[in-house]
Amino acid sequence: MRDVLNDLEAGRLLSDADPVRRAQLQMRTPQPKRFYTDVAVAAQAGGFVIQLDGKPVKTPGKALLLLPTERAAQLVAGEFDAQGDTLDLGSMPTYRLVNTAIDGVANDPQAVLEDILRFSSSDLLCYRADAPDSLVRRQNEAWDPVIDWARSALGARFNLAEGVIHVEQPRETIAVVGVHLSQRAEPLRLAALHVMTTLTGSALLALAVDFGELDAQSAWAAAHVDEDFQAEMWGHDAEAVARRASRKRDMLAAANLLEAIQA
Numbered sequence: 001m002r003d004v005l006n007d008l009e010a011g012r013l014l015s016d017a018d019p020v021r022r023a024q025l026q027m028r029t030p031q032p033k034r035f036y037t038d039v040a041v042a043a044q045a046g047g048f049v050i051q052l053d054g055k056p057v058k059t060p061g062k063a064l065l066l067l068p069t070e071r072a073a074q075l076v077a078g079e080f081d082a083q084g085d086t087l088d089l090g091s092m093p094t095y096r097l098v099n100t101a102i103d104g105v106a107n108d109p110q111a112v113l114e115d116i117l118r119f120s121s122s123d124l125l126c127y128r129a130d131a132p133d134s135l136v137r138r139q140n141e142a143w144d145p146v147i148d149w150a151r152s153a154l155g156a157r158f159n160l161a162e163g164v165i166h167v168e169q170p171r172e173t174i175a176v177v178g179v180h181l182s183q184r185a186e187p188l189r190l191a192a193l194h195v196m197t198t199l200t201g202s203a204l205l206a207l208a209v210d211f212g213e214l215d216a217q218s219a220w221a222a223a224h225v226d227e228d229f230q231a232e233m234w235g236h237d238a239e240a241v242a243r244r245a246s247r248k249r250d251m252l253a254a255a256n257l258l259e260a261i262q263a
Contacts, residue, residue, distance in 0.1 A: 048067050113182065115194065125204050202223060
């Protein structure tokens, strides 16, 4: 249920995922002015809060923005501190992700888990090109180690296919992935996993990052093997490059939050 994870302020304060659309919206609607001077992190029962001029930050749903570790709170605080005279919510991916986790995922974690499972049943890494040889080789080099890791570390055996025709995955495989996800059902962690899954098209890449098998940069590169190959063949499109940069920022923010909440 992807709508659970939509930005809760979409169309009002939060920027659009498309950088061109975002620029158009920003030209029409002035960004809110920065209303605070000092940003701090403070310990509180149950975790850490971000304070703006001494007042704790709340989510759009009016819940206290409470994070389990100081490191995670510092990530959000850093985004607030980096703002200029106006607030660009699009430049605050960790803050948006935390809002989504607290106001959205926490209310229905099972729906988010099931959405990640749907991605795993048609995971990007399972669909291989049959030509040209250079692309086949790149896919194998980037994706085979993750498939092998899923088999050895997770106990999940995935079927591979050439082309785009759907290949059915064993029910046992999806069940195993579901077990591992159920052990990661904390809203912040699940929200970060969902972001990485949807951005890469691969639940396996997201889980590999969470398990420490891959770093976020390597997972991002693996998810874009096909796109990079096409760009080398036909050149880069400026809008696509800008859109990819925005998506990568969200990917890295999710990975950084995952690491921070486990610190």
